[in-house]
Amino acid sequence: MKRYVAPSLLAADFGNLREDILMVNNSEADYFHCDIMDGVFVPNLSFGFPVLEHIKKYAEKPLDVHLMTIEPEKYIRRYKKAGADILTVHLEACDHLHRVVQEIKSEGMMAGVSLNPHTSVRLLENILAHVDMILIMSVNPGYGGQTFIEHSYSKIATLREMCDNVNPGILIEVDGGVDLSNAGRLYETGVNILVAGTAVFKANDPVKMISDLKKA
Ligand code: DX5
Ligand code: ZN
Secondary structure (H helix, E strand, C coil): CCCEEEEEHHHCCHHHHHHHHHHHHCCCCCCEEEEEEECCCCCCECCCHHHHHHHHHHCCCCEEEEEECCCHHHHHHHHHHHCCCEEEEEHHHCCCHHHHHHHHHHCCCEEEEEECCCCCHHHHCCCHHHCCEEEEECCCCCCCCCCCCCCHHHHHHHHHHHHHHHCCCCEEEEECCCCCCCHHHHHHHCCCEEEECHHHHCCCCHHHHHHHHHHC
């Protein structure tokens, strides 16, 4: 199975964002993970369209945009315009998830669905066939630098089994508390994309850390 790494820019130095983007360009990373928080769905605010557009300007890899917002359907076209390649919404934030997924795809983006730690992967049964990616949150969303929640492994294993039947090509991404201590087991459990914020940007050598995570 292919292994991908998506550094989360939430942990980057926002005063020198361009430098950090160039570092990711010159590394083995596969995506830029961009966390959008609205202060309502999660108890924090991050950044919005103007910053996303600047990231797009310098990024030489696809933008993996993770929306931690209510009513994500309001801005789908604007995220596309700002440069999103993958757009992920939370299942908990969508009354009409199937429609939202269709709209994301009709704008030419890959569609992802994310689950909070308490949400069962069984709830994905009727959407799995329609999405490109599932993002399993392995911390409660809102902040970087939190501790990985151990029950994420069993969720990922169950999800991978469910996907094998319905949509084997789906990408499974895990986000929160990912570092070298859990990366190998996560890949073995069925993850394709590791998101890593603190582990990458607080490392002494972020380029090496990205490479080590891929080989974990
Ligand atoms: C948390 C965000 C994550 C966060 C991960 O709500 O979705 O992408 O940046 O940060 P680390 O890797 O530090 O847990
Ligand atoms: Zn994220």
